[in-house]
Amino acid sequence: MRILVTGGAGFIGSHLCERLLSEGHDVICLDNFFTGSKNNIIHLMDNHRFEVVRHDITQPILLEVDRIYNLACPASPIHYQYNPVKTTKTSVMGTINMLGLAKRVKARILQASTSEVYGDPQVHPQTEEYWGNVNPIGIRSCYDEGKRVAETLMMDYHRQNNVDIRIIRIFNTYGPRMAENDGRVVSNFVLQALRNQDITVYGDGSQTRSFCFVSDLVEGMIRMMENDRGFIGPVNLGNPGEFTMIELAQKVIGLTGSASKIVFAELPQDDPKQRQPDIRVAREVLEWEPTVQLDEGLRMAIAYFRKAVSTSI
Ligand code: NAD
Ligand code: UDP
Numbered sequence: 281m282r283i284l285v286t287g288g289a290g291f292i293g294s295h296l297c298e299r300l301l302s303e304g305h306d307v308i309c310l311d312n313f314f315t316g317s318k319n320n321i322i323h324l325m326d327n328h329r330f331e332v333v334r335h336d337i338t339q340p341i342l343l344e345v346d347r348i349y350n351l352a353c354p355a356s357p358i359h360y361q362y363n364p365v366k367t368t369k370t371s372v373m374g375t376i377n378m379l380g381l382a383k384r385v386k387a388r389i390l391q392a393s394t395s396e397v398y399g400d401p402q403v404h405p406q407t408e409e410y411w412g413n414v415n416p417i418g419i420r421s422c423y424d425e426g427k428r429v430a431e432t433l434m435m436d437y438h439r440q441n442n443v444d445i446r447i448i449r450i451f452n453t454y455g456p457r458m459a460e461n462d463g464r465v466v467s468n469f470v471l472q473a474l475r476n477q478d479i480t481v482y483g484d485g486s487q488t489r490s491f492c493f494v495s496d497l498v499e500g501m502i503r504m505m506e507n508d509r510g511f512i513g514p515v516n517l518g519n520p521g522e523f524t525m526i527e528l529a530q531k532v533i534g535l536t537g538s539a540s541k542i543v544f545a546e547l548p549q550d551d552p553k554q555r556q557p558d559i560r561v562a563r564e565v566l567e568w569e570p571t572v573q574l575d576e577g578l579r580m581a582i583a584y585f586r587k588a589v590s591t592s593i
Pocket of ligand 2: 356357452463464465466468469480481482483487489525547548551552
């Protein structure tokens with residue numbers, strides 16, 4: 281198949297492109313390189329089935345493809361809050377453009393939605409039926425509400441225009457090629473530990489997250505896109521293992537053998553207190569569940585960042 285991956289030069293997108301190429305598909309990686317990098321895809325450039333298009337999805341584009349994975353959107357709080365208006369435009373105008381493309385060329389489209397649609401959840405663990413608890417006017421809203429509208433658009437193009445859609449809700453995902461400067465917790469803690477700097481735990485560190493290794497996520501994405509049961513989602517994709525940020529910091533210190541100390545810093549506004557996916561739907565319909573547990577995944581992420589740190593010094 282000819283497959284378009286928007287945001288293909290980003291962290292998750294680059295792993296998805298790699299996997300799709302390994303399965304023999306033609307892959308078009310579309311990216312505006314806001315948070316993505318050519319370094320993430322340089323190893324794919326020699327492959328004649330791989331093409332890169334520098335483009336911003338807030339502008340229309342016409343490409344003849346069979347599948348569209350719509351991942352283009354900054355994902356880390358620092359990056360999506362850098363230009364919040366642009367973040368909303370990317371989710372809303374960008375998703376309209378990609379849905380318009382899907383409609384025109386009759387492609388199937390998968391939207392990378394997020395656990396952030398549940399906001400600061402009052403239901404735990406989060407099931408797909410839960411409508412969420414999202415602040416519409418806070419500093420995370422550009423991302424959360426943008427992604428919620430993107431889901432609405434997906435459903436309305438499906439109901440109104442019969443567009444073949446899939447929606448996944450991704451929970452915190454980590455692994456090699458996370459941007460060093462994106463401020464997300466795994467990259468921050470690992471880099472701080474490798475540099476023997478203080479580990480910055482925000483708030484009292486009792487907030488929880490569930491961390492999915494990127495290869496597990498990519499497997500789930502492809503299963504969702506290609507499921508032939510007509511299941512459109514939304515479906516939660518994440519690892520149900522739930523950890524406090526203190527536990528994560530201690531694990532990272534242990535696995536790196538670092539001399540770093542844990543310090544506490546201010547909790548960002550609207551930081552969700554807990555997050556854990558209920559993945560019963562994914563287990564049942566996609567026969568998918570994560571296989572890489574946190575210690576193993578952290579070892580792989582640490583090995584990547586160790587190399588990145590040593591080459592950047
Ligand atoms: P990332 O920042 O590494 O990747 C996003 C990519 O999209 C980058 O390459 C960036 O340059 C590109 N991009 C941003 N705006 C664009 C635009 N207007 N036009 C074209 N390209 C644009 O982030 P990621 O972690 O790889 O996330 C990928 C997708 O998965 C995002 O949609 C994100 O919301 C979603 N997601 C990620 C996580 C996670 O934990 N990583 C969790 C939930 C959802
Ligand atoms: N966090 C932290 N220290 C850091 C970066 C993040 O304690 O250096 C916390 C953050 O407050 C949040 C959790 O880690 O509670 C996950 O943050 P991240 O930005 O990775 O993702 P999100 O909040 O979007 O899940």
